[in-house]
Each structure stands twice: as structure tokens, then as C-alpha cells.
Amino acid sequence: MDFKKLLWDLFYDTGKPLSQFYAWAHNLWMQTGLPGFILDVFFQLVIAVVIAVFIALNAIWIIYYERKFAALLQIRKGPNRVGPFGLFQTVADTVKMLLKEDINPDKSDILTFWAAPFIIFAASFGVFLVIPFGNGLIAGDVNIGMLYVLAISGLAVIGILSAGFGSNSKYSLIGGLRSAAQVISYEIPMVLTVLAVVMLAGSLKMSDIVAAQTGNPLKWYFIPQIVGLVLFLIAGNAEINRGPFDLPEAESELVSGFITEYSGMKFAMFFLAEYTNLFLTSALAATLFLGGWQGPFLPPVVWFMLKTYFIVTILMWARWTFPRIRVDHLMAFSWKILLPIALLNLLITAFLIKVI
């Protein structure tokens, strides 16, 4: 086999060598006479592990990036002691978390208290199934891709509620309730903006949405859907409880909201989930509005990461600039401003699709 061609394919048309490899392995497996699904389960597990490793490595980088970016905005240096340019700061922090005592508060509801970090993490982990990292580099290209994303990421609120309930702390409970109200309110404008994109692409499948935008930047959906992009970023930022919408945590009001009582590795799980969600929201915005992995010259994975981190930077910028919104303003903002605009956007999009 031509090595150079394989290398090219690996970078630019990743789906092809992967499916060739799968077919080859499948053939080999079938000769042993064992049932085929065992191989499939094995491959699924490999993919899951790869994604988990990616999440961990990405979190290390994204936390470092956020701290450096915040430092840039705040005219200070940021982490610069552990490793070159402070790159291993997050590793050191993680080790510290691992070594910390794992505290269960008095009279806490053990089941919900323990389940919460795992539910929250699982919700963000599951969404990675349909994130198209590159040309054919997608774990499971299901038909209902976008619907799946919205459904699975909506599960996180159960984790937050159970964290708030299980902690046996009033601050946690208020934080949990705030979060439930917030996530549900902002899910609706988010769904409506996503719907407009889905209408344009004519499919819920992620690879179709990317393909419909083509490699031409002028045909990416951020041009017809510029309102949608802004709405998506605002609603997405509120969904992941960051930036000016960090009411469930609200340090100055609720100490730490629903994570007040967590320590050690369980706290780290929340932290990991937060940054994974940040990455996911940005990745979705890049996929839906910025043409996904498509772009000239550079390999698709690089384009995908560049676009995602561009959105990540915008979200971080908002987080480190704005003061926190008050809880009733937050609700009013979603229901009275975002929702009508999203509906109008949807209507106009539908109308234009019919006309043009």
C-alpha cells in the first residue's frame, strides 16, 4: 500500500482508512467463527476509551488555556511555575484533587450525592458520540444526531438537581433549583435556533449538516443564521452554567452552589464536566454555524479544533468580562427576549427557504 497516500487519507479523509481497517478486522474475525457483535462491542469500547482520553487531555489544555486567557484579560501572568510556561499546572491540580479527602456531609443522601458527579459527567461524555471531529471521524453518525445531543445534554440537569438535593445544604439546594430553572428555560431558545439550522440542512444527522455547508466559507450557516449563532452562544453559555450565567454556582451568593459540599475527586468530576461542556458547546457551534471541520489546506481535525477554540475564546471572554445576571432577570431574558427572537428567526428562515 502506498504509505504517502495512507498518510494523506488519515489526515484529510479519515473515514476511509478507518472503514478499511474495520472491514479488514471484521473479515479476520469472521474466519474464527465467533459472533460478530463481540468485535463491534470491542470497537465501541475502544472508541469510548479514546474519547475519554481525549476529554482528559483536552480538559488539561482547556483549563490551562482559560487561566492564561483570563490572565491576559486581567493584566497578570497566570500559571507559569509548573513545567514549561506552567503547562503542567492542571496536572498538578488534578493530582492534588486525587489526594484530597473525599468528604460526605452529615445526613447527606449518599445515593444522590454520589450519583450526581457521574450523571453530569456521563451526560457530557455521551454527547461526544456524534461530534464530527473530521472527515468521517465521528464515533457514531446516527440519523437523529442533533436531537440526540439535545436529549443527552439535557440529562445533566438531573445530576445538578441530585447534587443540590443530596448535599443536605441549603446553598446546594438553591443552586440546584436555580440550575434546573435555568437549563430548562434556555433549552427552548437553543432548540429553536438549532431547528433553523436543521431546516437549512434538511437533516438532523451531523455529517449531513456539515456537508450541507460545503467547503465554501460563504455558504456556512453563520451568514444566514447570524442571529441564530448569537442566540446559540448565549443560550449555550447559559446551558453550561458559565460566564455571566453562572448562577447555580454564584460564588458570592451561594458559596459554590451545588458543588459546595463536594471535595476531592468528585469535585474534580464537576470541574471536568464543566470544561467538557464548554468544549462541547463550542464544538456544536462550530459544527452548526461555522462549517464544522471544513476548510482549505489544513487537515479537517485542525480546522475543527481552530473553530472550536475560537468559540471557546468568545465564551471565555464573556465570562471574564461581564458581571453576573440576577436570577429573575435571567428568566425574563430567556422567555421575553431570546424566545421571541428565536421564534422569529425560525419563522423567517422557514419563509426564506420556501421562497428561495
Add this chain to the structure above:
Amino acid sequence: MNNYSNIPLQASNNGADEYILNMGPQHPSTHGVLRLVLKLEGETVKDIVPDLGYVHRGLEKLFENRAYGQIIPYLDRTDYLSAMNNEWAYVMAVEKLMAIEVPQRAEFMRVIFAELNRIMSHLLWYSAYGMDVGALTPLLYAFREREEIIDMVEAACGGRLTHNYYRIGGFRQDLPKGFFDMLKKFISHFNDKVDEYEALLINNVIFMKRAQGVGVLKKETAINYGVTGPNLRASGADIDLRKQDAYGVYGRLDFKACLRDNGDTWDRCKARMAEMRESLKILKQCMDMIPEGEVMAKVPKIIKPAAGEVYTRVEGPKGEVGVYIVSDGTEKPYRIKLRQPSFSNLSVIKEITIGHKIADLVAIMGSLDVIIPEIDR
């Protein structure tokens, strides 16, 4: 159930939605060790009782065992953000008691440091307030300029936070070489920086929505509770001791008291922003007017005021800083009572917070600019 010893509030039994929340003494936004006991319904504050005394150090009792000159450093540790103003109030009281005439140069230096101190205090209020309302970046911007002032103060007296600079009769030492260059540089660019602070936080739309019309403090209520300083002026009362008492050389300087009309959280913020600009004006004038000469009056080695009592007050960054001294003719005071603004300013919180949300409570408390070691002493 819960074994809290002294909870001054009870949730009513028939209203099932009410509950008691202990905010503090360890809480990110109670500025030290203040404990607020809240009665909440959902997120709405129904009742509130501040619980004080967590950093009580018995300073006023300590004073009774110190010579007059030894008391000055303790005053730095009451309100550590306005150390210069506290010292001034105290040395002014002793000077009044002993009828000491302070040299002109020292009088101008006192104004300079009091105003620098006012800006320092307001800058720290601004940064802490940013944190209270969830904006983390203003902190660093305000500290950038605060650092400049601290460097100036450090050059003059060696201390960055607790200065121990004012003396009965004048100052410990004259200004260092190059002090006015530093001051000139600071004055030349600080006004722009205040614009930057306003753009960054005070005039932000989110912040304005949170602050306007929240925690309205009426003029009468403010006066009844003894609220002083920017909080009072934000409610529209034209009371500024620098104007009214015209102590030191304030009578010769041109500045205005920064009044606002509504008395809400936003007005209190705007009043402080305006005050920083006014302080800058005062500094500019002082720099031009300050004469050469001695900085210390002729003061006896052992300070022994005649028996009697005296009350002096200065306009600190947070309000009226008063010192009441009773002397029995010995070298130690018989009794010193400090009147510091935060206690009265905090006491008004119940009036203006009930009916608002927890988030508003934090915003209102921050806007009152209370500092706990000053309340407890």
C-alpha cells in the same frame, strides 16, 4: 436537629416555604467574618439579622493601657483600608486636647494622604464589589492603580497597609525625594482610569439592571440610622464633614460633595466614582499649594493632656470617623471611644434589603462598603 446556639430568627411554622439561612461567618461575600441570619422564602429575603463580634479584639480597652503616642498603630487596624483617616481623627483629638498648632506643611500632607487613602479605599471597594456581583476582572484593574498609591505611601512612611505615619503634632518624617513626581504621574492618568472602571463595571448594562432601583435608602432613613459618607450623600443629603467642619486645610481647597438623588445601589457606586475624581482635584491643588517647612510641631516628650474630654471627627472614605477621648491628666487616656461608620452603615441593611433577592442582598451589602474589623474593633 441542628445545634445552633443563638439563632435570632425563627421560620414561621404555618408558612411552609420559609427557612433560615446562615450566611457567614465564613462566606465569600460577607467581607470578613460577618454573620447574617436570613429568613428566606424561596430566594426572597423576608428578614435579616446581622450577628457581629467575630473579630472583636478589645481595642478600646487596650487603649486605656497605652501612652497616647502608642495608640496610633492600633487605629490602623480598625479600618485597615482607611488607616490614614483614622490616624488623623485620633491625632486631631489629642492636638485639640493639648492645643497644639500643626505646621502648615503637615496640614497639607495630611490632606494629601487622607485623599490618597480615600482613593485606595474606594478602589478596593470597587474591586471587591466587582467580585460580589460576579465580575472578576475589575479587581485586577483597580489593583493596578491601587498599587501605585501604595508605592507612594510606602515611599513616604514604609508601610503599605498599616502606615503609622501621623503623629501628635504633625508627621513622623517629611516626604521623600521624588514623591511629588510620583504623585504628578498618578494624577496625570488616574482620571482616565476611573473612566475605564465605569465602563468596565458601573455602566455595564447587566450591572445597571441589577443595581438601579435596588436597595433604595431614603434620605430620612439614612439620617435616622446615622448613615454617613458616600452612602448618605448618594441618598441626597448634603453632608460632607470636609465641607462642614472644614478641618485641616479643607476650607482653602475647592471641591464639591458628590451628591446623588435616588439612594439606590447604583447611586452609591456612582457617588464613590465621583468622589475619586474629586479627591484627585484636591490632590492637584494640594500639590500646588503645599509650602516648605517643618512637618512636626513642638510637642513635649511625654504627652500628658490636661484632664478633660474631646470629640473630633473626620470624613473617612466610608463616613464619619470620630474619636472621643476622656483624659484624666495622666499619660494614658482614661477612655477612648471610637465612632466608626461601618456599624451605622450596616445597621440600615434590614431597612433596605427586605423583599429583595439573595443576589440583591450581596449587591446591597457590597454597595454599603462595610468593613468588619471596624465594626467589632
